[in-house]
Amino acid sequence: MASSVLEDLCLHINTKISTIKKILQLRNIGQESSLKSMLSKIGYEMFFLNELLNKMEMELQGQEKLKNLLKELQKSAGTDQKEARYLCKNIPPHLPKPTASCVTGLMVKSGEQTKVTEPEPAKKSTKEPRFIKEAALITMEEFKNVPAYMRGRLTYDQINAVVQDINKTVVNKYKILHQPPKSMNAAVRNLYHRFLEAETKDTKGKFFIVEADIKEFTQLKVDKRFHSILNILRHCQRLREIRGSQLVRYVIC
Known part of the structure; x- marks a missing residue:
């Protein structure tokens, strides 16, 4: 039992030593002139990647808003379509019909008789609006x-x-x-x-x-x-x- 605890302790200490060695190696790399340009390039790429991820996140948010808006429009269109179908199937059978003729003339009373003066037909424009x-x-x-x-x-x-x-x-x-x-x-x-x-x-x-x-x-x-x-x-x-x-x-x- 004591042997197992000792082995675990040794493993833990060796792991810490290995981590410290890696940290020292990385610090030394930063001080070497031949590797400084590479580290600078890696830093620039990391910055560019971060900007790209931010743009992608904003684009995704915009697309999400657009998707939600389209869903609302689709729902509204579906409701309007149902109402239109219902109206088409339930047209009232006794709708008022337009009269055969509509008298628009002036009514002038003369004694007990009433005369209807019909208006002069409107002059048609000779010039049609051009397309x-x-x-x-x-x-x-x-x-x-x-x-x-x-x-x-x-x-x-x-x-x-x-x-x-x-x-x-x-x-x-x-x-x-x-x-x-x-x-x-x-x-x-x-x-x-x-x-x-x-x-x-x-x-x-x-x-x-x-x-x-x-x-x-x-x-x-x-x-x-x-x-x-x-x-x-x-x-x-x-x-x-x-x-x-x-x-x-x-x-x-």
Whole structure:
């Protein structure tokens, strides 16, 4: 029994001695000039790894919040769908029917007789509103399928915000092009002629804008981030480019 206790004591002492030797060896390594650069590199890698882990943790937290939000939306959509199905199956059989004709004229009494004066038919406008093509917003599914190298740190909302600014530019531009030139002031007429000069045979019948149009109608900065979003919009087939005469034309798909 005493022998077993003595062996355990010897093992414990030997372990402590081994630990002290390792500590002394590590301290000596830090003092050797040939190993200082390696230790410095290891320290830098450890710092970089720690930063990467912090970013991953923040990304996971963001994804967790997004997942919870999507669950709530899914639950809400399911409830709305059930209510819609119930309403479709339980339509009241005696709904009020619209009258065959609605008298909107003026009622003028003359003695005991009442005359109905029908209004004159409204004059139909000879000019119909012209169609202006706009780019559809990016869906969440499309956003997820964009390659990571192309997406970078851009968010779903940032991309669709640019799509909305592009649509705003297209609408404002083609509203001017659809106006009769005689009704324009000098500033608008200058824009009108600039729009016409940017057109080519390749853009005939298409809706397009250039960077100058974006600067004219929005506060959007035409910078590196903007061009990264344009790459994503081309990838998602919202835009395509037509180049010529030192000008890039962004055509709405």
